[in-house]
Amino acid sequence: MSSASRFEFFKSHHVPTLTALKAAIEDFSYDPHAHEEYAFGVTLAGRQDFFSGGQYHRSPPGNVILFNPEEVHDGHSGGAQALDYLMVYAHPEQVTPLFAEVLGRESAAGFRSDQTLIQDAPLRHAILELARLVSTHAGSCIDQENALYQVVERTVQLGGRVQTSRVTQRPDALLDLAKAYIHAHLETDMSLDDISQAAHLSKYHFLRLFRQHYGMTPHQYVINCRINAARAALDQGAPLNEVALRFGFADLSHFNRRFKRIYGMTPYQYQRDITR
Template sequence: MQSTSRFRFMKSRHVARITALHATMNDFQYDRHAHEEYALGVTLAGRQDFFSNGEFHRSPPGSVITLHPDEVHDGHAGGGDALDYVMLYIHPDELDPLIANAMGVQGLQATRLAPTLMKDVPLRDEIIALSRMIEEQETSQIEQEYALYRIAAHLAERAGNFAPNERARRPDSLLERAKDFIHENARYDISLDDISHSANISKYHFLRTFRTQYGITPHQYVLNCRVNAARRHLENGESVMEAALCCGFSDLSHFNRRFKRIYGMTPRQYQAHIFT
């Protein structure tokens, strides 16, 4: 099969901390990783196969994918055809207040808003519409803000009717403490002893339970945190080398490989997309 993998990232010029991705892929596979943002996507053509929330999913055309912040997932084209999809990455600071307002509450308390994979035509259309607004960069601020509000309102309605699967694992407080330590110290050369000590659990218990809980090894999670932090530096206009060194990558080639496995392109290519 001829390679047709293409990735186009665009940041909204009107609403802070929203990025749209339009991707076509058949020969690329994302490593397991997590984002700091909500990821709301729609499969346009082909089939998207991915692991998330402890389960394997197959997303046919028209399906809506909802990934919550820090939710580990991977992804690749399934079924032999090229995959075409859009994804909105929306920071919780942008989306959570809108959802809370629509729900009539003061704040979201670790609420799971919707199933990972679902059929929802209105939400599908709203995600596609905002993605196109950002990609084409021809709409006004009020249009994009209203489109985001419509998505938030729909998710709020979904959250009121959604009962999470009882099999979904509740976060372990000690492991959450370990994750917080990783986030705060990922740029340093931290060890398993450092991380497990921060959570007051044995290294071996930590190793065993972390992957069971999150579907990713501690080492992979540290690298993931470094890549996410480096992406922020790139979006602030810092050089690839500065971003790598600030976030714990001493080897630029290693940074390039890790970044591409998550975003489908090199850091320099990503920066070129963002500032186009």
Template sequence: MGQDSQFSFSKSRYLPDLTVLEAAMDSFSYDRHAHDEHSFGVTLRGRQDFFSGGEFHRSPPGHVIQFNPGEVHDGCSGGEEPLNYVMVYIHPEHLEPLIANAVGALRARDFRVGETLIHDSVLRHHIQELARLITDQVGSRIEQEFSLYQIAARISQRATQFEQNTVSRRADILLRRARDYIHSHADNDLALEDISKAANLSKYHFLRLFRRQFGITPHQYVMSCRINAARADLDDGTPLDDVTFRYGFADLSHFNRRFKRIYGMTPKQYQQSIRR
């Protein structure tokens, strides 16, 4: 990470699993990874170049970036001007009930936003307002809840089709089984054969399908899941040494390198940032 790159995480005092990232980047580049949460970001300055959904995107100032849970992506500063952006991470358990309420459904399990790069001044305002309430630690619980609902309502308005866990292609179903298996065994010593069996596919056929679908290898996805699980433990105040060895990192140095390439800071810096 260059000396000119800065990252700051803030947790909501009222809403569990709601996190805000403020980032200033120049030379830093994220490894390809995925988050367990819905991610909504706003490019404030410069240009954000990133891969997601099998293609490359460029986000100029004022645009909204959206990643669904489990969606593989990376990111770096594009152009000559340094990049500044804010990102809000919302766990599906907190967003999906609001989506269901906004569209008048009983539930919205596995709701997916169909757009990655969005130009919408209303949505941008709601994201920035929620981020402000959390990072500045101002306002009340109901203000944060209402701000979150406004994001859900706007996303629902933009949705061209509301889906409730509709995955029809066999390959998608099998790969989802594999992904679920990885998530539930993140602290195990996973082998490619174990994961491919969970998907009922031969090892090398599975490897080809997975890489084509997600843009990374199963090993890279396993590492991303382990980093996300480790971050959740850090959120809960678990000691750093315990987290390091729970998820199979050789030592703290190994954990530091992997964590920093996804979150822009070391695990210790992250834990200190959210405890401020």
């Protein structure tokens, strides 16, 4: 990545877990990754190209991009013009009660939007206003909470579904065991054998099944989860070297390389941004 690409994170001073990103990309490509949060974005200039949900997407200026939690995607600038876009990230713990309120349900855990690329002016304006409040540290707590509610309300109006309790198919249940094992052992030196045994599958069957279901290898998923956990630790002010070693990175240089492929900046730059 050269100075032609710029990334800037902003953390809300009022609403827990709410973060905004402003990015300008010419020569940078994101590795396939997934966030724990809902991600609401707007393409401002250029074209945003990415692969997600088994499809290749192209987002021109004015389009909204919406990623549900754990949706694998990559991303880069498409076309001749530099890409300029913004994203707002909100953790499910923060927005699930809002989804429930809009839907008139007691619980809306697992709500998922039906769309990834959306052409809708009200949603675009709501995201832009929320990003403005967070990135400029403007408004009171209730102002930012209301702006987030407007984003959630319009998202629901455009279509989505709540994942209800159902009988889980065997492959899904076994892969859920693998994911649970990974999340429980992010700070240990786990092996592919360990993970596949937790899922009660042979190693090679597990590899094929996992990639088919999640769009990344188990190794990529482990790295992704460790980076997400490391980011949460950075949010809490943990020292860089401590975070790198805690989550299995050989040294700070290794941590820097992995983190930058997903967030476009080093852990130091990220922590500096969010503590402003």
